[in-house]
Amino acid sequence: MAVTGGLLLLFVTAHMVGNLKFFFGAEEFDGYAAWLRTIGAPALHHEWFLWIQRTGLLLCVLLHIGTATSLAVRARRARPVRYRHRPAVQGSYAARTMRWGGVIVALFVVYHLLDLTVGVLNPHGEHGEVHANVVADFAPERWYVTLFYALAVIVLGFHVQHGLRSAFQSLGRGDARTLDLVATGYAVALVVGFLAVPVAVLVGVGS
Amino acid sequence: MKLTLRVWRQKGPEDKGRMVTYEVDDLSPDMSFLEMLDVLNERLALKGEEPIAFDHDCREGICGMCSLVINGTPHGPERATTTCQLHLRKFKDGEVVDIEPWRARPFPVIKDLVVDRSAFDKIIEAGGYISAPTGSAPDAHAVPVPKPDADRAFEAAECIGCGACVAACPNGSAMLFTAAKVTHLGLLPQGQPERDSRVVDMVATHDDLGFGGCTNTGECTVACPKGIPLDTIARLNHDYLKAGGKR
Ligand code: SF4
Ligand code: FES
Numbered sequence: 001m002a003v004t005g006g007l008l009l010l011f012v013t014a015h016m017v018g019n020l021k022f023f024f025g026a027e028e029f030d031g032y033a034a035w036l037r038t039i040g041a042p043a044l045h046h047e048w049f050l051w052i053q054r055t056g057l058l059l060c061v062l063l064h065i066g067t068a069t070s071l072a073v074r075a076r077r078a079r080p081v082r083y084r085h086r087p088a089v090q091g092s093y094a095a096r097t098m099r100w101g102g103v104i105v106a107l108f109v110v111y112h113l114l115d116l117t118v119g120v121l122n123p124h125g126e127h128g129e130v131h132a133n134v135v136a137d138f139a140p141e142r143w144y145v146t147l148f149y150a151l152a153v154i155v156l157g158f159h160v161q162h163g164l165r166s167a168f169q170s171l172g173r174g175d176a177r178t179l180d181l182v183a184t185g186y187a188v189a190l191v192v193g194f195l196a197v198p199v200a201v202l203v204g205v206g207s
Numbered sequence: 208m209k210l211t212l213r214v215w216r217q218k219g220p221e222d223k224g225r226m227v228t229y230e231v232d233d234l235s236p237d238m239s240f241l242e243m244l245d246v247l248n249e250r251l252a253l254k255g256e257e258p259i260a261f262d263h264d265c266r267e268g269i270c271g272m273c274s275l276v277i278n279g280t281p282h283g284p285e286r287a288t289t290t291c292q293l294h295l296r297k298f299k300d301g302e303v304v305d306i307e308p309w310r311a312r313p314f315p316v317i318k319d320l321v322v323d324r325s326a327f328d329k330i331i332e333a334g335g336y337i338s339a340p341t342g343s344a345p346d347a348h349a350v351p352v353p354k355p356d357a358d359r360a361f362e363a364a365e366c367i368g369c370g371a372c373v374a375a376c377p378n379g380s381a382m383l384f385t386a387a388k389v390t391h392l393g394l395l396p397q398g399q400p401e402r403d404s405r406v407v408d409m410v411a412t413h414d415d416l417g418f419g420g421c422t423n424t425g426e427c428t429v430a431c432p433k434g435i436p437l438d439t440i441a442r443l444n445h446d447y448l449k450a451g452g453k454r
Contacts, residue, residue: 084226
């Protein structure tokens, strides 16, 4: 959990920072997307790095889901008779939404790939014209898409908040208060960074 | 004062069990929760009914025998307090109070509110001890222990093995208990010889017994009557990874 989650978080962070290139205009953003396809060149062929990375990510996602499932199964087996009276669990909201939050994030990732990677769900949907795709995606009349993205990113934020804290704990580092601060700060930065682009498009930046 | 109790009644391990409602009046707010059950049991006995079975021993918060889930919270609403140290003044007059046993597969119900916690003994047998020469006790100052280590070890040693952490955990994990033992012994010089094998064997036994896996939700610390902190589990993980690396 901790290791695969950590690797995924590294990717997500790089993704968030990369997104911010949107604010430098179409040319630079599209150029950045094209550059991503040339990483490792000339040693690696066009897009090879990207595919290596995608394989690694997929592997992490599968392992992450696998371990999560085995933990959920063990938990279920460990309490065959449930409590009649059970108040809302007292731990943090983030901790108790890890499982369903994870499912939501996974579904969102599928949609997101079809939308902005494959392009079939995107109203513009042109490969290489990343900036235009994004602008078309979050256009004001498609507010429901923006809303869905925003909700998914917030769910991801909660997932990361507990996940990061928990990963440190599982790897044997555990000053609770510092960890809480670091994890919350990180999650908030991530959410704000990811929301910046859709919100900017919604209010008309970049069009 | 008066309380409406809904109590888990189960004749034996094979019985399905059910919640039974009892109206109990003429109670004093100064009574402890267990005294209230004593009063109810006396009244039941007078009526010729079977008294409610529940665990208890010291009634001063140190033995770890008492074990009731009160309104869904192990050891009831008061923080860092065992069931036996809980008083009725923490409840409102006329309140409905649900009482259930610890719920976990490795803690099967024996009768009513009594569960079998020998699974904890198995975890201790797997490594919760030190090798020490027998004979006369050594001088207390023969082996120096740094004060911060002694303090942390003592904090972990406060665990009374009650099992509330398991009862509270949404995963049914006993990691807080296991971690308390690993921390307590692993911080002291006497605990060093078995430090690696202890953590590996205790965790393996914990898993074999059917306790769930820890996902760091922190429910255990909230329920723990001794306030064993969550970072105790981080220490266990640290020792576990180190021991794994050496093997
Ligand atoms: S860690 Fe706390 S709750 Fe768990 S057995 Fe020890 S004293 Fe009880
Ligand atoms: S009866 Fe001993 S701790 Fe409650």
